[in-house]
Amino acid sequence: MGVVSAFVAGLLFAGGLAVAQMTHAHKVVAFLDLGPNWDPSLAFVMVGAIGVHLALRRLVLRRRQPVLAVQFEQPQRSDIDGRLLAGSLLFGLGWGIAGFCPGPALTAAGGGVSEALLFVPAMLGGMGLFAVVDRLLVRARSPQPKEAASNACG
Structure with a gap:
């Protein structure tokens, strides 16, 4: 049932x-560009999404558990750290330059939009590069094992 509900939610x-035309990169770039050609229409999409979320979140969280899961998944962290800021900056730069973020890019690629078909492999490459760099950084930050006693002076 989880796969079916995820598929329906994805659709x-x-x-x-x-x-909402968020699959059109030019529409998103026109929204993000506050110059004379600014297109504020996507602000209505954002306000609509926030309104639906605010209305339904309270209703949903009144339940003891979700309909299709064992428990509600809630964020565990609320702090703002360097990693979050760096990720936000990279995400915003990519979105502003390309006009795509992951959801709309995958949707547009599924529709055969040529720009999205170029963007999605680059996005996946960036995700892979992040995974490698993150693994290396975690390894570099973790304490190194102490040398064996046989190497000690004496």
Whole structure:
């Protein structure tokens, strides 16, 4: 049932992105560009999404448990650290330059949009590069094992 509900939720999300025209990179770039050609229409999408979320979140969290899961998944952290800021900066730069973020890019690629078909492999490459760099940074930050006693002076 989880796979079916995830698929239906994905279809609903993709449909919303398409109706809101967030799968059109030029529309997103026109929204993010506050110059004379600014297109504020995507602000209505954001306000609508926030409104739906605010209305439904309280109703949903009144339940003891979700309908299709064992427990509600809630964020465990609320702090703002360097990693979050760096990730936000990279995400914003990529979104502003390309006009795509992951959800709309995958939706547009599924529709055969040529820009998205170029963007998605680059996005996946960036995700892979992040995984490698993150693993190396975690390894570099972790304490190194002490040398064996046989190497000690004496």
